[in-house]
Structure formats: C-alpha cells, structure tokens
Amino acid sequence: MKCKLTLLMIFMLFTKLCYGGDYYALVYGGIYSDSSFLSTDFGFKNEYLQAIAIGKEFWNYTDNFDNKLLGLEIEGQVVNHIRDEDSFKEFVVASNVRLHELPWERIKVTVASGIGLSLATTVPDRERKDHSNANQLLCYLMYEATFSLPKYERWSLVPRMHHRSGVFGLFDGVHGGSNYPSLGIKYTF
Numbered sequence: 610m611k612c613k614l615t616l617l618m619i620f621m622l623f624t625k626l627c628y629g630g631d632y633y634a635l636v637y638g639g640i641y642s643d644s645s646f647l648s649t650d651f652g653f654k655n656e657y658l659q660a661i662a663i664g665k666e667f668w669n670y671t672d673n674f675d676n677k678l679l680g681l682e683i684e685g686q687v688v689n690h691i692r693d694e695d696s697f698k699e700f701v702v703a704s705n706v707r708l709h710e711l712p713w714e715r716i717k718v719t720v721a722s723g724i725g726l727s728l729a730t731t732v733p734d735r736e737r738k739d740h741s742n743a744n745q746l747l748c749y750l751m752y753e754a755t756f757s758l759p760k761y762e763r764w765s766l767v768p769r770m771h772h773r774s775g776v777f778g779l780f781d782g783v784h785g786g787s788n789y790p791s792l793g794i795k796y797t798f
Contacts, residue, residue, distance in 0.1 A: 633682075635662040637793025639771055641692075643739060656692040656735055658771065658789050664705070680707040684723065688771075695734040699773075701727050701749045717757045719765075725749045727773045733787065736773070740785035747773040747780050755795060765795040 641656035664684035669677050686701035703725025711718040727749035736743040753769035769791045775783025 631797045632663070632665045633795055633797045635664070635767060635793050635795040636660070637662075637767060637769055637771075637791045639769075639789030639791030641735060642788045642790055654735070656690065656695075658688050658690050658699075658791070660686050660688040660771065660791070660793070662686040662701075666707070669709075677709040680709060681705070682707060682721070682723075684725075690729075690733065692735065695731075697733060698730045699727055701725055703749050703751065705751070715759075717755075717759055717762050717765075719755045721751075721753050721755075723749070723751045729773075733773075736785070736787050739787075740775075740783065742775070742781070742783045744775065744781045744783050747783060747786055748776045750774055763797045765797070767793045767795045769793060 637660050639658045639660075641654040641658075643652040643654060662684050663686075664682050666680045666682045669680040671677050682705040684701075684703045684705055686699075686703070688699035688701065690697050690699060703723040705721045705723035707719050707721040709719050711720070725748075727747050729745045729747075732743045732745050750772040751769055753767055755765035755767050757763070757765040771789040771791050772786060774786035775781070778784050
C-alpha cells in the first residue's frame with residue numbers, strides 16, 4: 610500500500626511541476642555486480658532489484674523537421690532490493706538527459722544518462738561489506754539505451770545500469786556504492 614501511495618504522489622508531483630513532453634513507465638530488474646560503475650567485467654552476486662519508474666520529458670529540442678533530438682526528463686523510482694538477509698526499499702528521484710533519433714532505420718534507439726538522489730530504507734549490508742563506509746542517502750547515476758520497433762515505438766526494451774554512489778566521499782565520506790546491470794520494458798504515453 611505504501612508503495613502504491615508513493616508512486617501516486619510522485620506521479621501527481623510530476624504532473625504539477627512539468628508541462629509538455631511524454632510520460633513514461635518503466636519496469637526493470639537487475640542483479641548486483643561488484644564491478645566499478647563503467648566496467649564491463651561483471652562479478653555478479655546473489656542480490657537482485659525490482660524497480661518501477663515513472664517519468665516525464667519536460668523539455669526537448671527539435672530540428673527544423675520536428676524530429677526530437679534531445680530531451681530532459683524527471684524520473685521517480687520505487688525499488689525493491691532482494692537478498693536473503695538484507696531486503697530493503699530504495700527511493701530515487703533523478704534528472705535524465707536523452708539523445709533521440711540515433712541513425713538507425715529499422716529500429717528506434719535512444720540513449721540517456723541521469724543523476725539524482727537515492728534513499729535506502731536501511732544502510733545496505735552489501736555496500737557496508739564491500740566498502741569501508743556506507744550511507745542510506747547516496748547519489749544515483751544511471752545510463753541506459755532504449756530499443757523499439759518503429760511500428761511499436763511506444764514500447765521499448767531497456768538495458769540500464771542502476772548505480773548508487775558516494776561520489777568519491779561527497780556523501781558522508783562514502784567511497785564506492787553499488788551497481789545493478791538491469792533489463793526492463795518501458796511504455797511511453
């Protein structure tokens with residue numbers, strides 16, 4: 610019930626603050642990796658996440674032919690982390706920059722990067738074990754790509770990196786964080 614109420618409040622806040630552009634809903638799941646943020650050498654661990662994100666593009670830049678080239682989004686997430694002895698919730702608010710209209714004809718591709726705040730309901734044991742310091746509030750970073758067929762462009766397959774970070778000690782002296790390579794489905798409406 611709390612999760613549904615939180616999602617409703619986030620959606621109402623977006624509706625009030627933003628104008629123009631598209632809304633989207635994203636559902637994704639991921640697995641914990643002990644690699645660094647941009648590494649491709651994933652060391653997977655037995656910890657998972659399930660996330661629901663709702664966002665809205667509130668600004669975009671179009672060319673002379675009304676092709677959307679660049680967009681700014683605001684996004685809220687409710688995340689459930691699943692691990693035998695350490696399950697917890699995470700709440701995220703982020704601002705994303707999206708590059709539209711990449712030059713492929715048979716498939717529509719966008720790429721995005723985002724930054725925001727991540728608040729965990731408890732200090733995650735995994736972060737405490739992997740790093741000398743941990744905190745409930747950390748920086749949230751993400752990067753993703755979306756892939757959709759032109760005929761079904763409202764539906765997208767989304768590989769995403771979900772990252773909590775202390776930003777080299779900026780957040781309460783935390784150096785490190787956690788990474789979750791993820792895969793999801795996004796619907797734009």
